[in-house]
Amino acid sequence: MEQYSILTKIMGAIILLLYITGCTNESIIGGAIPTENNITVNMTIPGLEIPMLTRSGEDKIWERKIKEVDLMFFDNSEVSRLISHVHITNISQETYEDEHRAWFNLILADDPALSLTSVVAVIANAHDAVAKAWGYGSYNIEKKTFLQYLQFETSGRWNTTSKDYIPMPMYGEVYVNGIYKGVPIPDIEMKRMLARIDVQNKVNGSIFKLEKIHLANYRTSGFIAPAWNEHTGLVIGEWEHAYPYSRNMDPMVPAGFTTNPPIEYLYSQSENLPGSLMEGLIYTYEAPKAAPNEKVCLVLEGIYKGVRNYYRVDFTSDQEMHEDYEVFRGDDVPLYRNHKYVVTVTAAEGVGYPTFQEAINASSVLSNLKTTVHIVDMTGINHIVYDGQYFMGTEKKVVDIPWNASKELRIKIISDYQGSWDAKILNSGGTGWLRFSHGNTIDSGENLSGLDISIATATPPVNGHYTTGQIVFSTGRLCDTLTIRRVTMAEMFAHSNIIAFRNEDNSDIIMTFATAEIDLVNISKNSQGLFFKWGSLYPTSPLANPYESPKYGNWGNIPYAHRSFNFTTPLTRKNDTDAFKTYNNNLGFKKEADIGDICRYISSQSYWGGGKWRLPTYEEWMLLHEETTTDHNIYKYGGFYNMTESANALSGMFPLGNFTQLSGFQLGIEAKEPVGDYNNPPAGGIILPASGDRYSNGIIENIGALGFYWSSTPCVFDNNETASCFSFGDTGVTFYDVDRSCAFPVRCIRDY
Incomplete structure (x- = not known):
């Protein structure tokens, strides 16, 4: 699976350069410098046509060329003021597989002011416009003022002649929690203004x-x-x-x-x-x-x-x-x-x-x-084929689906070719689990915009080898292939519970979790995690009795997904019900009410870069458990001692969910050997610590002895008072329904 490092993206999405002493300093590295200071910043350029060739072979370079870049660093104040700026003119570009990329190298230098950076804005091909907009304010201009005056003007037609073409202005930005030396740089997605x-x-x-x-x-x-x-x-x-x-x-x-x-x-x-x-x-x-x-x-x-x-x-x-x-x-x-x-x-x-x-x-x-x-909206279209006249683009080339899950899926595909299209499942005899939505192995239609496919359970992965199926689809002279890969259920789960970090001035917290193994360097797999009532966006501390909310006061006032807080529960008894999927016009949460799917909320935030996540359903918890070995010597670790009293004594040190548990379960099809307290599980496996819970009265209990994890599936047999959860202890696993006003840690799953 593709690996994401979300903690890296939160702690600093771009590393700064510099020796910034003025607004137009060059940042291209020259001469010998320490290896850790040689940093490359990558920009992904959205494709209207990739490669940029017309039928006559002319390269429409003006659509993708980046001649210069201005980086603007804005702080984390309420009005987001400019901290620093650098102008880069030595840009390298190439088409890599289906994407066009541009990059430049930076020289790092320690600058305490950059630790306050909240937003890094990237403006391409518009240096004069940047200078003009900056002139409407002080050096530390507010971001909203800067953007208001950041305009590009022309008269007449846009010059697209190969000799004197005007490269298109583009804009991209990343949200960070400070700029720190030594943090890898993520790609910056640019967007054309025309x-x-x-x-x-x-x-x-x-x-x-x-x-x-x-x-x-x-x-x-x-x-x-x-x-x-x-x-x-x-x-x-x-x-x-x-x-x-x-x-x-x-x-x-x-x-x-x-x-x-x-x-x-x-x-x-x-x-x-x-x-x-x-x-x-x-x-x-x-x-x-x-x-x-x-x-x-x-x-x-x-x-x-x-x-x-x-x-x-x-x-x-x-x-x-x-x-x-x-x-x-x-x-x-x-x-x-x-x-x-x-x-x-x-x-x-x-x-x-x-x-x-x-x-x-x-x-x-x-x-x-x-x-x-x-x-044709190019947003989210990352892979493109082109025949010299028309293009066809897809969101992904490979789609991961758990091997033991069944799912109806729509794959977004767009093309500017207006006509008939055909799709066919390759080796359909060997991939009976893959069909189009109407049950056939071929499909066709007019004006391709997406493929509706039906996926049944398949054979499990063996020693890291996945069952795969392929769909070839074509329209006009365009043809491409989509691969469906059947991965383990454990691979779809996050690698840690939700924890938080404080921002630079301690005025707020930023919630996050480990999305990949690389994140476990900074977030422990055994982190206790913040606790949440079912369907609440409001995090509660996993330690200390009694609990008083700084925002809501007593425990009963903290909102959660319940009729007393105007939440309507879907009337269904299916184990795969996701109660938040259609909530608030399909957004999945309502921040002003502090109600909804906390995983959807976190993964929708501006600082996030690790894809879309949600709460797992009751069925997905069951499938995760079913693919795990029944040997308790492997799936259990630690002594499952109740540490509630001793842990509460440390509540002032670990209010954000980073208290480390030494008991828990190892889950996943790859869990074949015991895991030590300080060893990561094998690839394809996850660790669930026995974090304890807050009962419906808010009292903390069972730390180190029991683990409870919410699903997104409600129970409709009890007047909508409970929701399904996955729980475990020294004696094994239990699936049952529990009062929604209890608070548990949350383990997210990738929204596939």
Whole structure:
């Protein structure tokens, strides 16, 4: 499985350089320096086309080229002020497998001020704009002010000529809990600030010959950064309701609008043939939905049956979207950064307007020219194949599913090719556990957007060798393969309970957990963990009696997933029920109420970089137990002594869940040998410490003697008062339902 080091990403997502003494110091290393100071910063560039070749072989380098980078380091104060800045011009780039990357080297130096860093902003190809925005404030400018003035302006068409092209400004940022020397650097995902528009006329030129494309009502400036919170300056995350790019909400654009002369693009088409795709020439800034006289649109100019006509084309939704956002086919859509809009003329059935001005002033679009607008959002698309004209992209090349789990799954696949597609399961006779959702081994359809597959249980991994299945899917001339790998259930679980660290000024805590073996260097596998009521986001200390909440006072006031706190429990008796999956419009938590799935909440935070996690279901706990050996000499470790009294005496030293337990269970199919108190389990195995619990009255008990871990599955037999849990002690494992107002540690599972 892919390994993540989330603690590394929290403790410092970029290592700083430097010898920063001014705002434009170069950071490229020269000469001999200590090995630990030679640090490489990687940037992943989102692909609109990778490789960037047109049908003629021209490299659309302006879409991916990074000529220079500005790094801005903002502190952890409420207004997030600038601490330091560096300008880099020596950038290396290459296409690695399916991703395009850029990187540069940095020289480290100790700087105490950098320990206060909260956000590292990365701005590419816009150094003059950075300097101009900085000029609107002091050296320690607030981030929200900086982003407000961080704009890029042009007039006329975007220059895409191979000689004098303008590289596209891009923006990326990472959230850190200080910058510390010696911490590895994660990749920084960049995002282009422009939208791209491609056009194709599929009508024979003898009927309608397209000659010119006019881009009208376009904007001449835009914000370099994607939408941000206007109070804090933090870029809005996908999980937030204010995130505009998947909800058909207007993007943030500079104030004011001025009508500019339309930009004209020539379209080449033969008299008696359909036209080819005109790609990679039309780029524009983000634009909101607007009245017809201010709405970005195209006017297509051409010859319809011997007479020149003009047709207005507005940008509208090409498919029904999420019902929560009430966007349907034909509704107006904004123009978003890093999106591709493919406008296709499918039929010409009558005349348009006789002049450009009449077409652009029309309050509605004539239906005589049939067009489609295919919208491609490149967010989350990391793997791309390209045939010189069209592309196809997927979220992942390999999908891990536990061998003993059954699941219905949808794999996101996008393409700008509008036509039929086919998919086939390879070696279907040997992979009976893998089928498409309707039970067949082949599937097909129109306009590929994803594959629905059905996965049954398979044979378990043997000595690290996984059962795998493959699906080949194709559309047009594009073809790619997806691999489904059947891993152990233990591999899907986190490697530690949820613990916390205090931020730099001790004003707050940052909750985290080990997502991979590498994290066990900094987080003990035996960490007791913070305690949570069922469905509560509020962490309670795992030590000290009696317990008083600094925020809520007595124990009964701490909210949890119960009807007394307005939580509605799903009415189902299935062991795989996830009570939080659809909670709060599928977000899974509601921070203002402190209720929801704590794993979903942590893995949605801006500082997190370890993928999506959730609470395990009751069924997943059972499957984890079932794949574990029954030899108690292997799966048990420690003496299971009740340490509650002695541990409580140390409560002032371990309030954040990092008290170490020396008793517990080793679980997973790879648990084949006893594990010592200070040894990590084998790859594919996990450790669950006997952390104890807080009873429904808040009293701590059973530390070192018993282990209790929540599932996301409620019990509906008892008037919704209990939820299912996994528990164990010296005598073995018990599955039972317990009062939701009790508090246990939490072990998260990857959301597969």
